[in-house]
């Protein structure tokens with residue numbers, strides 16, 4: 603197995619859900635963590651929880667919105683332009699309305715987080731990896747990057763964009779000791795649905811009712827498996843759904 607000990611791992615969306623679970627998984631392997639998210643108090647909470655469990659693990663927090671003008675300088679300063687692994691996880695869905703009923707502000711936010719910030723981070727860190735002669739990138743895509751469903755025009759489009767982007771960067775970096783990978787989960791029990799339904803907990807809960815969803819730890823375990831392969835192995839992509847889900851539109855509920 604490839605050892606992640608002392609690897610410098612930058613995780614976006616690290617304050618909750620899959621990003622947070624991945625931070626713990628990387629901490630367990632002795633990585634040096636750079637946790638990025640907008641909410642500083644949340645990041646500091648995650649940092650202190652990690653350091654309670656793993657006192658020797660180095661954790662730096664980067665509290666910013668990647669699309670803000672000062673973000674690049676901040677990320678450069680805190681990481682010292684050395685990142686071995688980028689877990690490009692931050693992303694969200696907003697709304698399940700048909701397009702004509704959806705909000706333009708939701709559209710803008712999904713595009714700026716799922717596409718612009720994601721692409722910018724690869725654009726920023728890839729040259730550092732090329733210079734170091736080594737690097738790994740895992741992009742969080744989604745089953746929505748492969749399938750489409752009504753009420754998901756913009757979300758599905760953003761994830762299809764991530765899918766295309768990952769593939770091109772993978773082609774461009776082949777042979778350079780850079781592993782560009784992607785994971786595409788279906789239903790995962792995180793704040794995803796609460797965010798999508800704007801705090802409406804009842805509707806969010808109904809998404810996972812009567813079925814067993816994936817958990818954030820399931821995704822972190824799979825991403826860790828991808829990273830721990832020997833360096834000549836790239837797992838191009840993992841597409842993963844709960845056993846009770848056959849596609850975004852096929853969910854089997856027991857009650």
Ligand code: 8X3
Nearest residue numbers: 744746787788789850
């Ligand atoms: C999350 C999965 O099915 O809500 O990306 O699009 S889905």
